[in-house]
Structure formats: structure tokens, C-alpha cells
Amino acid sequence: MVQLNDECMMELALAEARIALERGVFPVGAVLSAGSQILGRSYKTMISNHLNHAEMNLFHQVFEGDYAFSRADNLTLYTTLEPCIMCFGTMLHLPITRLVFAMEDTYGGCAHVRLENAPPRHLSRSIEIVGGVGRLDACKLFADFLDATADEFWLTGGAPHFQATVKAEIAARRI
Ligand SMILES: [Zn+2]
Numbered sequence: 001m002v003q004l005n006d007e008c009m010m011e012l013a014l015a016e017a018r019i020a021l022e023r024g025v026f027p028v029g030a031v032l033s034a035g036s037q038i039l040g041r042s043y044k045t046m047i048s049n050h051l052n053h054a055e056m057n058l059f060h061q062v063f064e065g066d067y068a069f070s071r072a073d074n075l076t077l078y079t080t081l082e083p084c085i086m087c088f089g090t091m092l093h094l095p096i097t098r099l100v101f102a103m104e105d106t107y108g109g110c111a112h113v114r115l116e117n118a119p120p121r122h123l124s125r126s127i128e129i130v131g132g133v134g135r136l137d138a139c140k141l142f143a144d145f146l147d148a149t150a151d152e153f154w155l156t157g158g159a160p161h162f163q164a165t166v167k168a169e170i171a172a173r174r175i
Contacts, residue, residue, distance in 0.1 A: 001128075001130065002100075002130055002133060005033075005036055006078070006100050006130065006133050007133060007134065009031050009033055009038075009076070009078045009100070010031075010078050010080070010100065010102055010133045010134035011134070012029075012031045012038065012041055012078070013029040013030055013031045013041070013054075013078045013079060013080050013102070013134075014029060014080055014102070014134055014137050014138060014141070015029065016029025016030065016031070016041050016042060016043040016054065016080075017029030017043055017044075017054070017080045017138065017141050018141065019043050020043040020044045020045070020054070021141055021144060021145055023045075023046075024046075024148075024149070025043070025044050025045060025046050026044055026142075026145060027043075027044070027080070027141040027142065027144075027145050028043065028044040028053065028054040028055075028079065028080050028081045029041070029042070029043045029044075029054050029079070029080050030042055030043070030054040030055045030057075030058045030077065030078060030079040030080070031058070031077075031078040031079075032058055032062050032075060032076070032077055032078070032096075033075070033076050033078065034069075034073045034074060034075055034076075035074060039062050039075070040058050040061040040062040041058065042054050042055075042057035042058035042061055043057070044057070045057060050086075051086075053083075053084065053086065053087050054079060054080070055077065055079055055083055055087035055090070055091070056086065056087060056090065058077075059087075059090055059091075059094065063094055069094075069095050070095050071095045071097050073095065074097060074098065075094075075095060075096045075097060075098070076096070076097075076098040076099070076100060077091060077096050077098070077099050077100070078100045078101070078133075079099075079100075079101045079102070080101070080102040080103065080134070080138040080141070081101060081102065081103050081105050081109070081138065081142075082101045082103065082104045082105040082109030082110070082111045082131065083099070083101065083105075083109065083110060083111060084105070084108045084109070084110060085108070085110045085113070088110040088111060088113065089110075091127070092122055092125055092127075096127070097126070097127060097128065098127065098128045098129075098130075099111060099127055099128070099129045099130070100129075100130045100131075100133050101129075101130075101131050101132075101133070102131075102132070102133055102134040102135050102137065102138035102139075103132075103135050103138040103139050103142065103165075103166075104131055104132075104135075104165070105162055106161040106162055106164070106165045107159040107160065107161040107162035107163075108159065108162070111129050111131065112129070136169070136173070139166055139169045139170065140170070142162075142166045143166050143167070143169075143170045146163060146166060146167075
């Protein structure tokens with residue numbers, strides 16, 4: 001269920017994504033909150049294409065070293081794109097109980113991976129997942145990125161399902 005401050009928090013995540021876009025990086029931004037308190041915010045960086053996702057950068061920022069958070073703190077992860085398997089898996093290891101994302105990733109999004117066959121540690125996890133908050137704004141950033149990038153991965157049709165979703169959404173809006 002969408003909560004009162006979800007759109008405000010997603011605005012902050014979108015602002016992070018815009019920083020990535022200005023740097024020529026695939027524009028994903030993320031914010032972690034405990035209620036109305038912002039614990040951290042980050043964006044995807046290119047130090048390592050496969051590890052420095054917005055969510056991972058954020059997790060390092062908030063959880064590196066000792067921390068006192070528990071599942072009772074109602075931690076919510078906001079991200080402008082549905083998390084990949086790495087970020088979703090890391091989220092399961094952390095005391096995060098809610099995930100709000102803007103745009104679905106039809107290529108590699110894992111928010112709806114089924115955990116019935118997961119080991120006991122993860123079987124007990126219950127994470128509330130809300131998709132679509134700020135979806136069009138996130139989609140426009142991805143479209144801007146795809147229009148401008150010279151990255152061969154994207155130019156040669158990388159993540160085809162995702163690219164098709166972005167292009168179809170933008171085409172539909174321009175009619
Ligand atoms: Zn990721």
C-alpha cells in the first residue's frame with residue numbers, strides 16, 4: 001500500500017538518479033528511510049559496472065560497520081528501478097521490511113522472485129513491496145539516458161526487455 005511520504009522519498013531518489021544521469025551513468029537512485037527520517041541516499045556509480053548499483057552504494061553508506069537497526073525500525077528502501085538479484089538478495093540480509101520502486105525492470109528485476117524454496121533464514125521474511133511510485137519520471141530519465149549514451153552495451157541492444165519497456169512507454173506518452 002502506498003504511504004503518505006512515499007512520493008516525497010521517491011522524489012529524493014529521482015534526484016539521486018539525475019546526478020547519475022549528469023555523469024553519463026545509468027540513472028538509478030536510492031534512498032533508505034525509517035519513517036520520515038532519511039538514513040541515506042545514493043546513486044549508481046561506474047567504479048564497477050556490476051557492483052556499484054545505487055542500492056549497494058546506499059547499503060554501504062548506512063550499514064557498513066556496526067549498526068543498531070532491526071526489523072522493528074520500519075526501514076523502507078526507495079529505488080527508481082526494481083532491484084536486481086544482487087540488491088534484492090542483499091536487502092533480504094538486511095533488516096529492511098519495505099521496498100518501494102518506481103519502474104519495473106522487465107529484464108532483470110527480482111522484486112517478485114518467489115521465495116518458497118528459500119532456506120529457513122529467508123522463508124520467514126516478509127517484505128512489503130510497492131511498485132510504480134514515480135514510474136513515469138523514472139522512465140523519462142531512462143529514456144534520456146538511452147538517447148544520449150554511447151555505451152556499446154546499450155547501443156547493441158543490451159537488456160532488451162527493459163529497453164523495449166522504456167521505449168514503448170515513451171512512445172505511448174507522445175501520442
Ligand atoms: Zn542492483
